[in-house]
Amino acid sequence: MEKINEELKTRIADILSIEADGLSMDVPLHTLGLDSMRMVELLVFIETHYGIDLMASGMQREDIASITALARSIERMKNA
Amino acid sequence: MWRATMRHTGGVGNASQIVLQLDGLLDEEAFQMSVQTFASAFPILNGGEARFGSLLPFWRMPRNRSVPSIRVEVHRVNADVVFQTLEDLVNTPFRSKREYVVFHLVYSADNECLLSLVFDHRLLDARGAEQFLLLLSKMIAGTIALEDIDAMPEASRPHIGEQIREGFASARCVGETVHKSVIGSGMIRLDESDRSKKNRGRFLLHTLSEEETKVWMNRVDRDAGYLMFMPYALAAASTAFGKIGSLKNRSGSFIIPSTTDLRPQGLSWKNTFFNYCSIFFFKVDSAVVANRAELIDLFKSQFFSQTKSGFPRKFERFMALMRFLPLPLFEWMNSWNHASFSFGSVGRSLFEGETFGGLEIKNLYHMPLIPPQVGLGFFFSQINGRLSMGISWRDGVLGNDDIEAVENAFLGF
Numbered sequence: 001m002e003k004i005n006e007e008l009k010t011r012i013a014d015i016l017s018i019e020a021d022g023l024s025m026d027v028p029l030h031t032l033g034l035d036s037m038r039m040v041e042l043l044v045f046i047e048t049h050y051g052i053d054l055m056a057s058g059m060q061r062e063d064i065a066s067i068t069a070l071a072r073s074i075e076r077m078k079n080a
Numbered sequence: 081m082w083r084a085t086m087r088h089t090g091g092v093g094n095a096s097q098i099v100l101q102l103d104g105l106l107d108e109e110a111f112q113m114s115v116q117t118f119a120s121a122f123p124i125l126n127g128g129e130a131r132f133g134s135l136l137p138f139w140r141m142p143r144n145r146s147v148p149s150i151r152v153e154v155h156r157v158n159a160d161v162v163f164q165t166l167e168d169l170v171n172t173p174f175r176s177k178r179e180y181v182v183f184h185l186v187y188s189a190d191n192e193c194l195l196s197l198v199f200d201h202r203l204l205d206a207r208g209a210e211q212f213l214l215l216l217s218k219m220i221a222g223t224i225a226l227e228d229i230d231a232m233p234e235a236s237r238p239h240i241g242e243q244i245r246e247g248f249a250s251a252r253c254v255g256e257t258v259h260k261s262v263i264g265s266g267m268i269r270l271d272e273s274d275r276s277k278k279n280r281g282r283f284l285l286h287t288l289s290e291e292e293t294k295v296w297m298n299r300v301d302r303d304a305g306y307l308m309f310m311p312y313a314l315a316a317a318s319t320a321f322g323k324i325g326s327l328k329n330r331s332g333s334f335i336i337p338s339t340t341d342l343r344p345q346g347l348s349w350k351n352t353f354f355n356y357c358s359i360f361f362f363k364v365d366s367a368v369v370a371n372r373a374e375l376i377d378l379f380k381s382q383f384f385s386q387t388k389s390g391f392p393r394k395f396e397r398f399m400a401l402m403r404f405l406p407l408p409l410f411e412w413m414n415s416w417n418h419a420s421f422s423f424g425s426v427g428r429s430l431f432e433g434e435t436f437g438g439l440e441i442k443n444l445y446h447m448p449l450i451p452p453q454v455g456l457g458f459f460f461s462q463i464n465g466r467l468s469m470g471i472s473w474r475d476g477v478l479g480n481d482d483i484e485a486v487e488n489a490f491l492g493f
Binding site for chain 1: 305309346380384
């Protein structure tokens with residue numbers, strides 16, 4: 001899961017054009033600056049990189065609301 | 081570049097207005113002096129569009145060294161005509177081809193005033209206008225020195241040959257998306273029978289309270305998903321559009337161009353001037369509008385597929401090829417009606433938590449004029465936990481019953 005954490009952190013930093021070091025792992029994604037378009041860019045990355053369609057997964061907000069929660073959900077779905 | 085042609089067609093659709101509602105009175109004389117000091121930092125204001133022949137528009141910086149100035153108008157009106165005044169201001173043409181921004185102070189009560197910035201879209205888009213206003217605010221507050229303002233864009237644009245290559249490389253994606261979304265769509269649009277007579281923008285602005293905004297956003301979370309405001313709001317706008325009396329029994333498609341800001345996150349003064357917007361193109365069959373869940377899913381699905389294909393950025397690169405079109409051809413292309421309605425959102429305002437001139441900001445409104453060919457647009461912004469919805473329409477295309485139906489349908493979605 002550590003690897004997924006790092007990959008998500010790097011990708012989100014890239015989407016937001018900011019340094020990855022400054023990103024907090026456990027705060028809501030919208031507080032990091034993600035909006036609808038950037039959230040969808042992240043979902044596109046997750047689908048192409050992990051083969052997981054989060055949009056259709058029916059996940060609740062708490063499952064995807066922070067980088068850590070998102071990583072946990074991705075790992076769970078990969079192992080399912 | 082298409083913005084450059086709109087000015088020639090009369091102004092409506094090429095200017096917008098931001099309004100700050102301030103809790104207190106700005107000192108008129110002090111504000112005038114601040115604006116003139118501020119203007120001196122931006123020689124770009126004395127520039128203008130230029131072309132090589134009828135092709136390749138670019139921004140020519142001023143050759144002379146005259147200090148730029150910005151007009152400030154003061155209006156003292158009764159409270160019951162404040163909104164009418166704001167409508168009049170955004171519909172008033174600029175005084176010259178080289179005037180791109182105007183400030184208006186509107187005083188109507190003892191304890192508050194409105195500050196309006198009307199801006200030409202050749203120089204600023206909505207987010208850029210907020211940045212411009214925020215820069216002024218920070219200068220007035222003393223938190224940024226005039227000599228430290230560096231708002232000129234980076235001079236690192238690709239060579240023109242590379243622009244052409246990128247444009248052609250993007251053409252297939254653009255063609256496929258536009259073909260799916262627009263061509264042969266049986267597009268439903270507003271009645272244009274009065275098109276030639278009225279070229280004035282009308283507005284309805286509705287700000288939800290913090291509590292109402294929370295309720296609305298909870299519905300977004302529940303029915304569309306986390307951070308899915310845009311597809312949800314598009315679904316709400318489509319439902320509202322379908323309530324317009326003249327459109328109720330029509331079958332066909334709604335075609336909705338939706339602007340998106342491509343600026344990197346984070347504030348950079350270098351991103352203040354010119355346009356950073358691109359477009360999504362959404363298409364919805366009018367029959368789907370009756371099914372709320374399916375409608376939301378349709379927008380989410382198109383949003384996802386266009387983002388995955390990289391459409392907004394490719395569209396931006398493709399549009400660089402439009403610079404090579406002869407101007408008369410480009411103006412002809414712009415004259416056809418290519419949308420049922422338009423949609424835009426600037427998201428959280430840059431003025432969140434800010435003051436202006438030491439005064440609390442009670443509200444911030446965006447009032448964009450929409451191109452006459454489209455006829456109707458929805459626009460959103462948020463500040464301090466409150467969502468503002470704006471509807472703009474070309475005078476004459478909607479009656480009072482329609483406006484009420486559209487507003488109620490959207491708010492109740």
